[in-house]
Amino acid sequence: MPIAFITGASSGFGNACAEKFASQKYDLIICARRRERLEKLKDVLEQSFGVKVIVLVFDVRDKMDVEKQINTLSAEWKNIDVLINNAGLAAGRDLFQDGNIEDWETMIDTNLKGLMYVTKFLVVGMMEKKSGHIINISSLAGLEVYKMGNLYCASKHAVTALSKGLRMDLLPYGIKVTNISPGLAETEFSIVRFNGDEEKAKNIYSGYDALKAEDIADVVYFAASRPAHVNLEEITILPTAQSDAGTIYKKS
Numbered sequence: 001m002p003i004a005f006i007t008g009a010s011s012g013f014g015n016a017c018a019e020k021f022a023s024q025k026y027d028l029i030i031c032a033r034r035r036e037r038l039e040k041l042k043d044v045l046e047q048s049f050g051v052k053v054i055v056l057v058f059d060v061r062d063k064m065d066v067e068k069q070i071n072t073l074s075a076e077w078k079n080i081d082v083l084i085n086n087a088g089l090a091a092g093r094d095l096f097q098d099g100n101i102e103d104w105e106t107m108i109d110t111n112l113k114g115l116m117y118v119t120k121f122l123v124v125g126m127m128e129k130k131s132g133h134i135i136n137i138s139s140l141a142g143l144e145v146y147k148m149g150n151l152y153c154a155s156k157h158a159v160t161a162l163s164k165g166l167r168m169d170l171l172p173y174g175i176k177v178t179n180i181s182p183g184l185a186e187t188e189f190s191i192v193r194f195n196g197d198e199e200k201a202k203n204i205y206s207g208y209d210a211l212k213a214e215d216i217a218d219v220v221y222f223a224a225s226r227p228a229h230v231n232l233e234e235i236t237i238l239p240t241a242q243s244d245a246g247t248i249y250k251k252s
């Protein structure tokens with residue numbers, strides 16, 4: 001069976017992608033920081049879909065641990081067909097001059113550098129077999145900028161640029177690269193952004209139907225399931241109520 005490697009699999013888009021790919025008979029390597037959640041997900045997926053699942057617990061920001069954990073994989077499990085770089089976050093939402101430098105570093109280290117580390121250590125195997133698919137979960141914030149989104153938007157713009165660069169560099173090896181840019185989606189994302197303030201996070205999604213994690217997983221799988229000669233380079237997915245980063249139609 002094909003193998004998918006998914007970062008940030010303990011919740012949100014990553015969790016939904018794990019379920020979607022398992023339902024399509026992919027064996028999985030699921031990665032995140034929260035072991036308990038990953039182990040529960042592993043049990044559910046193996047029992048529900050009859051696939052094999054490996055759990056790797058690491059923080060994508062820790063380059064040495066990322067490399068160490070990936071190196072624990074056997075040769076068979078390193079034969080990865082689809083890499084889904086999903087781990088990412090937003091920390092705070094402030095004017096630049098009021099921003100918290102630690103929040104900035106967390107976003108850059110997670111959204112950009114973490115993605116780079118995981119891809120760097122896995123792409124060698126794809127190059128050797130001259131096939132594979134790297135799917136990067138960016139954001140509408142990687143295509144547009146909104147007020148008080150400064151560093152988050154910058155980190156996601158970098159992901160979008162990196163996706164294009166990877167596509168160019170890996171072209172001779174037959175490796176596909178897809179950049180997926182979701183708009184407003186209701187997951188744990190905003191709870192993290194607002195430091196656990198669930199009421200504040202919930203208000204972001206009031207008055208309209210936001211995207212769900214399953215919507216993104218469906219699009220990720222659609223991109224991964226295209227014929228070998230087809231590469232969907234950039235996919236932007238928005239809720240019907242959203243037209244751009246700053247315009248949302250909310251019911252009164």
